[in-house]
Amino acid sequence: MSVSEPFIRRPIATSLLGVALLIGGALGYWALPVSALPQVDFPTVQVTTQLPGASPDVVASLITAPLERQLGQIPSLSSMQSTSSFGVSQISLQFDLNRDIDGATQDVQAAINAAAGILPRTLPYPPTYAKVNPADAPVMTLALTSETISLRAMSDIADTILGQRLSQISGVGRVSILGGLKPAVRVQADLARLAAYGISMEDLRNAIAGANVSGPKGSLDGTQQSYTIAANDQIAAAEAYKPIIIAYRNGAPVTIGDVAIIVDGLENDRTGGWYRARRPSSSISSANRVPMSSRWCGRSAPKFPRCSARSRPGSTCTLSVTEPSPSAPPCATCSLR
DSSP, X not given: OOTTHHHHHOHHHHHHXXXXXHHHHHHHHHTOOOOSSXXXXXXXXXXXXXXXXXXXXXXXXXXXXXXXXXXXXXXXXXXEEEEEETTEEEEEEEEOTTSOHHHHHHHHHHHHHHHTTTSOTTOSSOOEEEEEOTTOOOSEEEEEEESSSOHHHHHHHIIIIIHHHHHTSTTEEEEEEESOOOEEEEEEEOHHHHHHHTOOHHHHHHHHXXXXXXOOOOEEEOSSOEEEOOOOOOOOSSGGGTTOEEEEETTEEEEHHHHEEEXXXXXXXXXXXXXXXXXXXXXXXXXXXXXXXXXXXXXXXXXXXXXXXXXOTTOOEXXXXXXXXXXXXXXEEEEEO
């Protein structure tokens, strides 16, 4: 006896069974739950470029537009949004759902390399890209404050120690350093003195750029040995800029210290961070795909390395871990000594 023989002998029962299956399938389809906000991970890549001191119009014309022309040629690109602000250009690329995010990042890197020839040569850092999800918000914010350590030193701690340790944790998608400041040497030119010596701002810029060139020095070849000449032409301290000669007037050299004030400052002195509106701080935001804050509270709070090598003896800095909600109390507090 075959499998189909009972259905052939009983056609009415077979028809009723088919109708019952059809009705059951329709009822089951109508009763399926539909999520109003489905969890969908869109393949999104964000390209960030910094040009300190540039206005939004300059950033849009010199950085954003060249990058958009190259990034727009990437296949399977569904949407592209760009934001040009003071000194920063951000371009968000969203690809089709069936596009592999790893392959998309390789295409983004190739487009950035293709646009490198038309980007300004004065960029302090090349464009960077990161895989992001627009639906993910930072699940944890760390506020790094101190009464004795400067904001410049705390930014270095957050960038070189804490940020790298957080990015190594499984599940973390992105770590952002906010309110941090990078060190820089600032040359404040005295226009009256420049005019008295007959020196322009371009002469001052050329003198600073010429004294900061790092290139090969060559070698000394002997009969039996060869010596490589090594010298560091990078100037890191403000005092080293003062004796640099700009020009000669009446047989006497005119140095940068004669026409300008050189101080150890910050790359961008118009940014900062405050924790509970009390004192400057540096904050770190961690965005990932799983709720990590519950695992970090209480006994499972993370153990961060001490920063005694980066701070002065006797100084402390407090690290407060807070929940995403602004009204939630801190779930962990530890001190870096």
